[in-house]
Amino acid sequence: MNQNRKDLPVYTGNDLGAVYARRSTTFTLWAPTAASVTLRRYTTGTDTEPGARELDPVPLRRAEQGTWRATVGGDLAGQYYVYDLTFADGCTATAVDPYARACGCNGQRGMVLDSAAAEPENWAADRRPARANDPAARSVWEVHVADFSADEHSGIRPEWRGKFLAFTQEDSTLDCEGEHPTCLNYLRQLGVSHVQLQPIFDFATVDESTGGYNWGYDPLNYNLPEGSYATDPYHGEVRVRECRAMVAALHKAGLGVIMDVVYNHTYYADNWMERIVPGYWLRRHPDGRLTNGSGCGCDLASEHPMVRKYLVDSVIYWATAYHIDGFRFDLMALHDVDTMNAIRAALDALPGGKNILMYGEPWQGGATCMEAGAIPADKNALPQLDGRIGIFCDNTRDTIKGGVFDARAPGYVNGAPGAGYTLLHAVGAYRDGTEGMQPRNSGQIVQYVSAHDNFTLWDKLKAVAGRRTYDIFDGDLLAQNRMCAAICLTCQGLPFWQAGEEFARTKHGDPNTYKGPLAENALDWTRAARMGELVEFYQGLLAIRRTWPELTGLTDPAQPAPLLLAVPGWLIGFVPERSDDAPNRLVVYYNPERTAQWMNLPGGGWRTLCDGRHAQATPFGPVRTGQMELPATSVVILAAVKTE
Template identity: 65%
Template sequence: MNWQQACELPYYAGDDLGAIWQPEKTTFKLWAPTATAVRLEFFAAGSDDEPGAAHLGSHAMTQNGGVWQFTRPGDCHGVYYLYHLQFSDGHTADAVDPYARTTGVNGRRTMVLDLNRAAPEGWQNDRRPRIPAGETAVWEVHTADFSADAHSGVPAAWRGKYLGFTPENTTLNNDGIHPTCLNYLRRLGISHVQLQPIFDYATVDEACPGRDYNWGYDPLNYNTPEGSFATDPYHGEVRVRELRAMVAALHRAGLGVVMDVVYNHTYHSDSWLERTVPGYWNRRTPDGRMTNGSGCGCDLASERPMVRKYLVDSVLYWAKTYHLDGFRFDLMALEDVDTMNAIRAALDTLPDGQSILLYGEPWTGGDTNYEGGARPADKGALPQLSDRIGFFCDDTRDCIKGNVFDAGSAGYVNGAPPCGLNVLYAANAWRGGEHGFAPKRAMQVVQYVSAHDNYTLWDKLAAVARRTDYDSPAPDLLAQNRMAAGICLTICGMPFLQAGEEFARTKHGDPNTYRGPLATNLLDWQRAYTPEFYDLTQYYAGLLALRRAYPELSGDTTTQPAYILPLPGWLIGFVPQGGRLAVYYNPERTRQWVALPAGRWRTLVNDRTAGTVPFGPHYRNALELAPTSVTVMVREEQS
C-alpha cells in the first residue's frame, strides 16, 4: 500500500474505537476498511490454559465507513475477545484489539474493562502534583530494577512489581534507619520518576514470573499495562489497578510520573495493527520491505492519518486513565514533526495539560522512509516543533564525560579539558544555533550524562581510567562523578539522571543489559549505603536542593545567557541571570586560582559538599578551586 492509497482509506475521527463498556452493554468498534468481514470471538479467560477457559460464541460485525461495529448486551466486564478478519485475497487473521485497555496473560486476548472496577482505594482523589518547571529533575528507572533487591525492605511478593513503589517507609533490610525505594526518593530531591516501558511488551513470558527480563522496548499492546509487573497477570483488571496504585503512591510523595513510550515501531512485523489493515501501519521501502529506522525492521508510519490519530489517542488515554505527568519518546525522530505537535496540542487540552512533560530522543536507529513530505522530529526540526517538546542532548552528555560509543573516549571531567568549549555552550542550553540546532527555550534541552543505554556514568569513568574494579570507591573517580553531577545540575535545561547514578551504579562494565539478567540491572540498595557512595548521594541531594532554591540555574524564566567570566586555560566560570550565584568548573588535576566578581561571597558547593546553606569563610576578589571540581558561590549582602 503506497502513500496515496493509504490516504484514500476512510478516516475515522471518533473517540470510541475499541470496547466501550457500559453497565447495560458494550460496543466494539474496529477500524479495518480493507477487511471484507470481521467476527468477534468471545472467551471466558485470557488463555485456553486457565481454569474455566471456554469459547463464548462468535458474532458478525457490521461495517460503516471503514469501521466495524457490534454491541453486546449486558455487563461484559471481564469478558475476553479477539477480532477475526477476512480479506479479499482470501487470507484471514486474528487480532487483539489495537485499542485494548487491558488483556489476559501475555497480551493474547483483549479484556472488556470497567475502569471503575480497576481503581485502587482513593484513586478518585489522586491528583498530579504541581511542580514548577524550573524545579524539574527526572530520575529514570525500570519498574523491576527499583525494588527487586532482596535488601530493599519491600515485601517479597511486591519486589519488582508496580506495588514495589507503594510502601512508604521501607528501609535497608528493614533496619528502620536507611531509606530505600519510595522512602529514599522522597529525600533525594528529584521531581519526576521516568519509568522505562510499562505498556505490554513481547519478550517477557508473564506466565513464568521472574524467569525473563527485558527493558521493554518491544511493544505488543500499546494501551495495556505490562503484566509481568502485576501480582496477577491473568486477570486484566489487576495490572490496571496496580499501575494506578503505583502512580498514586508517587503522587502522594510529591513526585510526577513520566512514561517511556515506544511509538516508533512494533516488535512483530505481523503485529495486531498490521493484521487489522495489512500494509497500512508501517513504513516501507519502494520494494515493499518494512523500514528499519528503529533497528527492529517495522517502523510505524506516524505521518499516515490513522497512525497519527492512534498515537494521539493512545497518549491521551494514558494521560487521563493513569494521571501521568509526562511522556518520553523513544527514537522520537522516527515520529514526524506534525504528529509530535499534534500530541502536544492534544495534551494541552487536558486540565493543567500544559504542565505535562513531553520530550524524546531526537535521533533514529537507522534509515526510514518518511512519506508525503513529513519531517522527522530531530534536532534540526526544532524551529518547527513546539517549544514545549524537549530533546535529549547527546552533545552535553558526550562533552562532559566522553563519547558513549567509545569506551576510552574522555570528556571534560575525566581527561579532555578542551571539551570545555562545548560545556560552555551547554551551560546556556545550546541556545544561539551555532551548532546546527537551536532550542527556543532552555527547558527543551534534556541535560544528562547517563541513561539506561550505554555505560552507567560510573562504568564510563572507570573505562576511561582503565579500571575494572567497579566496586572500589576510587577517590579520583568519585571526584569526576561529583564534577559531572555538578555540571549537569548547574547548567540551564532540564536535568535527567539514571537511577542509581547518585550512588555510582555499576553494571560491571556491561554497556547493554536490555535482556538482563535482573541481578545486573537491579538497584543495589546496599551499595547506596557504602560510606563513600552514600557521601556521593548526599552530594547529588545537595545539588538538587540548590537547583530548587535557585531556579535561575534552569534558565526557564529568561532568554538571556549567563555572564561568562574570563578565566585562563580550560577553567569555566559564569554568573547566572540575577547575579546571586557564581559557578566555576575546574577540570585540572591541580588547584587553580580564579577571580571573583565584585562583592562578598560564601560557598554553597565545593569538591566535597553541596547544599543551600553557605559555609566556610567569606571571600572577596579571588578564590582557590579544588582539582576536578564544581564550585558554586553565593553573593552575600553587606551587613
C-alpha cells in the same frame, strides 16, 4: 496486500475499542480493507485457565469511515476477546484490538475493562504534585520497574519485589533495619521531581506466567500495563489497578510520573495493526520493503493519518486514565514533526495539560523513509517543534564524560578538558544556535550524562581510566562523578539521570543489559547506603537548584543566558543572570584540571554553596573576596553575601 494509503478513509470518532457500559459494550474497529469482521469472546485470557471456554461469536457490521461495529448486551466486564478478519482475496487474520485497555496473560486476548472497578482506593482524589508543575524545580530520575525493588535487601515485601506495588510501600529500609531508606522512602528524600519509568505498557518477550527480564522496548499492546509487573497477570483488571496504585503512591510522595513510550516500532512486523489493515501501519520503501530506522525492521508510519491518530489517542489515554505526568519518546526522530505537535496540542487541551512534560531522543536507530513532506522530529526540527517538546542533548552528555560509542574516549572531566568549548554553549542550553540546535527556550534541552542505554556513568569513568575494579571507589573517579552531576545541575535545561548514578551504580562494565540478568540490573540498595556521601552531594545540588532557580533557565521565557566570565585555561566560569532587576546572586566555576587553580572572584563577598565535595542550599564557610583556590576536578558554586 499493500493498499493505497491515500485512499483509505480516516475515522474521526473517539470510540475505537471496547466501550463498556454495565448493560452493554460497543466494539468498534477501524478495518477499511476488510470484507468481514467477527468478534470472538472467551471467559479467560488463555485456554489453560480453569473455566476456559469460548462464547458465541458476534459479527460486526460495516459502519462509517472504514469502521466495523457491534453492540453486545449484558455486563461484559472481564470477558476476553479478539477479532477475526477476512479480506476480499480470501486471506484471514486474527488480531487483538489495538485499542484494548486490558488483556489476559501474555497479551494474546484483549479484555473488556470496567475502568471504574479497576481503580485503587482514593483514585479520584489523585492529583499531580505541585513540584511537577514548577518548571524550575523539575528533575528526572529514570528507573526500570523491576530494577527498583528486586534487590533482596530492598526491604520490600517479597511478593511485591519487581512489581508495580513495590512503589506503594512507604517505609522501606535496607534489610528492614530502619535506618537507610530504600525505594519510595529513598526517593522522597532524594529531591527529584519526577520518576521516569522505562516502558510499562505490555511488551512481548517476557513470559508473564513464569517471569523473565527485558527493558520493555519490544511493544505488544500499547494501551495497557505489562503483566509481569502485576501480582496477577491472568486477570486484566489487576495490572490496571496496580499500575494506577503505583502512580498514586508516587504522586502522594510528591513525585511526577513520566512514561517511556516506544511508538516508533512494534516488536513484530506481523503485529495486530498490520493484521487488521495490511500494508498501512508500518513504514515502507517505495518497493514495499519495510524500513529499519528502529533497528527492529518494523517502524510505525506516524505520518499516516490513522497512525497519527492512534499515537495521539494512546498518549491521551495514559494521561487521563493513569494520570501520567510526562512522556519520553524513544527514537523520536522516527516520528514526524506534525505528529509530535499534534500530541502536544492534545495534551495541552487537557485540564492542566500544559504541565505534562514531553521530550524524546532526537535521533533514529537507522535510515527510514518518511513520505514526502514529513519532517523527522530530530535536532534540526527544533524550530518546527512546539517549544514545549524537549530533546535529549547527547552533545552535553559526550562532552562531559566522553563519547558513548568508544569506552575509552575521555571528556571534559576525565582527560579531555578541551571539550569544554561545547560546555560554553551547554550552560545556556545552546540558545546561541550552536551544535546544530536552535531551541526556542531552555526547557527544550534535556541535560544528562547517563541513561539506561550504554555504560552507567561509574562504569564509563572506570573505562576511561582503564580500571575494572567497579566496587572500589577511587577518589579521583568520585570527584569526576561529582563534577559530572554538578555540571548537569548547573546547566540551563531539564536535568535527567539514570537511577543509581548518585551512588556510583555499576553493571560491571556491561553497556547493554536489556535482556538481563536482573541481578546485574537491580538497584543495589546496600551500595546506596554505602555511598551516602555521594547521594547527599546530589541532594544538595538539587536543593541549590530549587533555591536559585535562575540556574535552570526555566523561570521566565525571557531569562537571559548565563554571563560567561573570562577565565584562564580550560576553566569555565559564569554568572546565572536573572530576568528581573534583582542583582545577580551566584557565580559558578568548572575546574577540570587535576590540580587546584586560583581564580579572581567578581567584586563583593561570596560564600560557598558547593566546593566540589559538599553541596547545600545554605551557604557555608568563610566570606571570600578577591581570589579563591578551586579544588581539582570540581564545580564550585558561590552565593553573594548580602550587604545592608
